[in-house]
Amino acid sequence: xxxxxxxxxxxxxxxxxxxxxxxxxxxxxxxxxxxxxxxxxxxxxxxxxxxxxxxxxxxxxxxxxxxxxxxxxxxxxxxxxxxxxxxxxxxxxxxxxxxxxxxxxxxxxxxxxxxxxxxxxxxxxxxxxxxxxxxxxxxxxxxxxxxxxxxxxxxxxxxxxxxxxxxxxxxxxxxxxxxxxxxxxxxxxxxxxxxxxxxxxxxxxxxxxxxxxxxxxxxxxxxxxxxxxxxxxxxxxxxxxxxxxxxxxxxxxxxxxxxxxxxxxxxxxxxxxxxxxxxxxxxxxxxxxxxxxxxxxxxxxxxxxxxxxxxxxxxxxxxxxxxxxxxxxxxxxxxxxxxxxxxxxxxxxxxxxxxxxxxxxxxxxxxxxxxxxxxxxxx
DNA sequence: GATTCTTGCACTCCGTGTCG
DNA sequence: CGACACGGAGTGCAAGAATC
Numbered sequence: 001x002x003x004x005x006x007x008x009x010x011x012x013x014x015x016x017x018x019x020x021x022x023x024x025x026x027x028x029x030x031x032x033x034x035x036x037x038x039x040x041x042x043x044x045x046x047x048x049x050x051x052x053x054x055x056x057x058x059x060x061x062x063x064x065x066x067x068x069x070x071x072x073x074x075x076x077x078x079x080x081x082x083x084x085x086x087x088x089x090x091x092x093x094x095x096x097x098x099x100x101x102x103x104x105x106x107x108x109x110x111x112x113x114x115x116x117x118x119x120x121x122x123x124x125x126x127x128x129x130x131x132x133x134x135x136x137x138x139x140x141x142x143x144x145x146x147x148x149x150x151x152x153x154x155x156x157x158x159x160x161x162x163x164x165x166x167x168x169x170x171x172x173x174x175x176x177x178x179x180x181x182x183x184x185x186x187x188x189x190x191x192x193x194x195x196x197x198x199x200x201x202x203x204x205x206x207x208x209x210x211x212x213x214x215x216x217x218x219x220x221x222x223x224x225x226x227x228x229x230x231x232x233x234x235x236x237x238x239x240x241x242x243x244x245x246x247x248x249x250x251x252x253x254x255x256x257x258x259x260x261x262x263x264x265x266x267x268x269x270x271x272x273x274x275x276x277x278x279x280x281x282x283x284x285x286x287x288x289x290x291x292x293x294x295x296x297x298x299x300x301x302x303x304x305x306x307x308x309x310x311x312x313x314x315x316x317x318x319x320x321x322x323x324x325x326x327x328x329x330x331x332x333x334x335x336x337x338x339x340x341x342x343x344x345x346x347x348x349x350x351x352x353x354x355x356x357x358x359x360x361x362x363x364x365x366x367x368x369x370x371x372x373x374x375x376x377x378x379x
Numbered sequence: 380g381a382t383t384c385t386t387g388c389a390c391t392c393c394g395t396g397t398c399g
Numbered sequence: 400c401g402a403c404a405c406g407g408a409g410t411g412c413a414a415g416a417a418t419c
Contacts, residue, residue: 031409031410033408033409034408035407035408037408037409039408039409039410041409041410041411054411054412055411055412056410056411056412057410057411058391058392058409058410058411059410060391060392060393060409060410061392061393064392086410086411086412087390087391087410124393124394124408146386146387152385152386153384153385153417154385155384155385155386156384156385157383157384157385158384158385186383186418186419188417188418189417189418189419191416191417191418192384192416192417192418195417218407219394219395219406219407220407221406221407221408222406222407223405223406223407224406224407251395251396251397251405251406252396253395253396253397254396255394255395255396256395256396305389305390306389328404328405328406330391330404330405330406332403332404332405333403333404334404334405347389347390
């Protein structure tokens, strides 16, 4: 394949040629997330599979590794299929070296060496040190991420340098950084620094639900953040809410409510909020738009899968939401429509199994064409 | 021109929330 | 109280932009 594969169609066609590959698992690396959860990742001998070279694969958690009896040095089968993320499927036990010890989760955090805790009845293992450098960096990356505050150009490398140069303690300090400070970082010229400053300025307009999500409160993802923001309408109203009050919000139970209250009781977190306030972030939800919004998709539940040609997935989701529909992450009996793009995966299979109406992009767009009566042309 | 970093992409597992 | 639904978190690679 000397030619460059420019067209996605070629890549897709090639993907189906091979779905599994055999390679050697050289090591199991541990990654620390923003909530302190430690997850194992397999380091593999690079192998070409389904259109790309795979050198790492997810192992999910300790139980999963033990269930499949995966050990360092094993010859393993990895799979990609129509999926994007490679995983270890099974071990070739015949090729195992004698005496290879079973995997054991270490007792200490690989970064800060605090003792790791496995909470009773949970699979996840956590580093409980909230000041663990790995966690601070992960929280910073989460704050700036696309679906959070969306600060363009603020990736892991920038975050890492700012922290190691002691230029910031927490996410609140992002807003007091200067162009000169950015330019002092490696691989950061005037153009990049300027872009960063602009992105930081632009993110001050993000709505309340995004700010709430960006804070990285355990159990509060995009959806929970939106529910809470829509009901309480301002950050002050969220910070002063009791567990009981929060738990009356739809889809919010005692676990999430308690997590939110704990977060805002913490003195460090309150300092961060104060910095954000000083920076001029918008801590209130705008008034709901009245009148114009169509409710034609009212209550309809959509799932999006595959790659769309004319929209990003986010655009399609926004379009659905603006007509009163809802987008969820997984297909169930309650799903009304599945919007499927190119190289859709298991969600499409599930939709077909459940007999749910599948829309291609043309059919999806047709939903929004208004008929003669001015109503949306719904099926 | 070579190198590095960010971004877009789709899915699975597990725990929480809700409903009957 | 059990079953089901779904959100949260985490996973790697290729392409493109910017720096060196």
